[in-house]
Amino acid sequence: MTKPKIFIDGEAGTTGLQIRQRLSGRSDLELLSIDPARRKDPAARAELLNAADISILCLHDDAAREAVQLTTNPTSRLLDASTAHRVNPEWVFGFPELSAEQPEKIRQARYVANPGCYSTGAIALLAPLTQAGLLPTDFPVHIQGYSGYTGGGRALVEAHEKGEDHPMRGAFLSYGLGLAHKHLPETMRYGGLTRTPIFTPNVGGWAQGMTVTIPLHLRELGVSAEGLHATLKAHYAGQEYVKVFEMAENPEILDPQTLNGTNNLELFVYPAADGERALLAARLDNLGKGASGAAVQNLELMLGLS
Numbered sequence: 001m002t003k004p005k006i007f008i009d010g011e012a013g014t015t016g017l018q019i020r021q022r023l024s025g026r027s028d029l030e031l032l033s034i035d036p037a038r039r040k041d042p043a044a045r046a047e048l049l050n051a052a053d054i055s056i057l058c059l060h061d062d063a064a065r066e067a068v069q070l071t072t073n074p075t076s077r078l079l080d081a082s083t084a085h086r087v088n089p090e091w092v093f094g095f096p097e098l099s100a101e102q103p104e105k106i107r108q109a110r111y112v113a114n115p116g117c118y119s120t121g122a123i124a125l126l127a128p129l130t131q132a133g134l135l136p137t138d139f140p141v142h143i144q145g146y147s148g149y150t151g152g153g154r155a156l157v158e159a160h161e162k163g164e165d166h167p168m169r170g171a172f173l174s175y176g177l178g179l180a181h182k183h184l185p186e187t188m189r190y191g192g193l194t195r196t197p198i199f200t201p202n203v204g205g206w207a208q209g210m211t212v213t214i215p216l217h218l219r220e221l222g223v224s225a226e227g228l229h230a231t232l233k234a235h236y237a238g239q240e241y242v243k244v245f246e247m248a249e250n251p252e253i254l255d256p257q258t259l260n261g262t263n264n265l266e267l268f269v270y271p272a273a274d275g276e277r278a279l280l281a282a283r284l285d286n287l288g289k290g291a292s293g294a295a296v297q298n299l300e301l302m303l304g305l306s
């Protein structure tokens with residue numbers, strides 16, 4: 001039997017390298033590789049994009065859009081890790097746990113767009129609550145994100161590892177203060193919000209791993225922390241990669257690095273003793289469920305292997 005051919009366009013980058021590592025032991029797939037000297041040459045990329053059954057795009061948005069133009073073979077499929085196509089209606093959103101129907105949509109799709117790292121955490125917390133009608137779509141929501149520096153891609157990784165200058169290099173920096181982060185459109189679309197949330201991202205001096213938190217005032221919502229927790233628990237029942245912690249078992253201190261190297265996503269509801277407030281929290285590896293792990297999970301679905 002012929003093995004499915006997989007090409008990683010951008011295999012030398014942060015996400016591409018990690019996908020390559022995750023797939024390196026696989027004997028059921030054939031990995032197509034580009035001559036490193038020609039890795040940005042459109043003709044060399046087009047050859048592999050059209051020879052592959054599935055190409056995984058680990059590129060910046062412009063190069064990802066170019067890859068779509070270069071892929072003219074109608075049987076070649078694309079799985080994009082960039083922001084370029086996440087809210088494009090011709091693309092299926094690569095968060096299989098979004099709904100019961102999402103895995104089948106991914107299996108059938110020619111084009112799949114993976115979520116961003118922060119938005120994976122935010123959508124995982126918001127979507128079940130808006131789908132169940134517990135969180136009104138126009139509720140004022142504030143999302144905070146805390147990411148390791150690999151979230152900034154190769155330039156920020158090299159700044160940290162080689163001590164080079166970079167405006168985002170530091171022990172702890174708040175950014176995105178114009179409140180227009182690129183993950184907002186996908187967070188609204190798939191998190192089910194019609195009112196733009198306030199999203200405040202932060203990046204720190206650790207390499208990988210992240211937390212995403214959403215504080216909620218419950219009086220206006222008319223729901224208890226237990227009600228929010230039960231809805232999340234029911235939505236993710238039976239999922240392999242998403243775990244909703246029992247509130248009694250919530251860690252007292254949330255370390256963003258705990259899930260590094262995995263494709264897992266952990267969700268928490270922290271209740272305040274007064275019953276009036278709760279903190280929703282998500283923990284994931286930005287390079288795992290936030291990027292490369294999610295890409296491999298979607299690849300398996302697209303190949304019909306899961």
Ligand SMILES: NC(=O)C1=CN([C@@H]2O[C@H](COP(=O)(O)OP(=O)(O)OC[C@H]3O[C@@H](n4cnc5c(N)ncnc54)[C@H](OP(=O)(O)O)[C@@H]3O)[C@@H](O)[C@H]2O)C=CC1
Nearest residue numbers: 010012013014015040058059063081082150151153154291
């Ligand atoms: N890092 C993360 O946590 C996450 C990243 N993503 C997304 O995944 C994508 C890749 O990100 P990341 O791996 O971090 O980025 P990197 O900058 O680490 O990697 C991008 C790679 O693409 C290469 N490249 C640039 N232009 C071209 C081109 N025209 N043709 C082929 N290759 C090219 C770059 O080479 P060179 O460096 O030499 O320019 C680099 O090796 C981005 O869209 C990012 O937003 C998604 C989720 C999480």
Ligand SMILES: CC(=O)N[C@@H](CCC(=O)OP(=O)(O)O)C(=O)O
Nearest residue numbers: 082083116117118147151152203
């Ligand atoms: C720390 C850092 O810079 N993080 C990136 C997001 C990383 C990510 O998820 O990127 P994509 O949306 O492209 O997939 C940022 O805030 O732009």
